[in-house]
Amino acid sequence: MSENVYKVIELVGTSTESWERAATVAVERAAQSLRDLRVAEVTTLDMHLEDGKVLAYRAKVKVSFKYEGSD
Secondary structure: OOOOOEEEEEEEEEEEOOOOOOOHHHHHHHHHOOOEEEEEEEEEEEEEOOOOOEEEEEEEEEEEEEEOOOO
16 A cells, blocks of 8 residues: 555534535535545534524535646
8 A cells, every 4th residue: 555645624614504515515615626535524613693593504524635746
């Protein structure tokens, strides 16, 4: 097996529907500009509230992708 290095970034996805959708939004957006995504880990779930009502679900997600820096 070859040796590889992976970079990890942290994103926050939001959705008015659910935490699952918020996490999916974060990964789908990352996939638009990053190649070779490997793992996504949901680290925090929270909600944006206003006047005691949920306005949005938020998912903090760590995403890893293969690092292709110059040698």
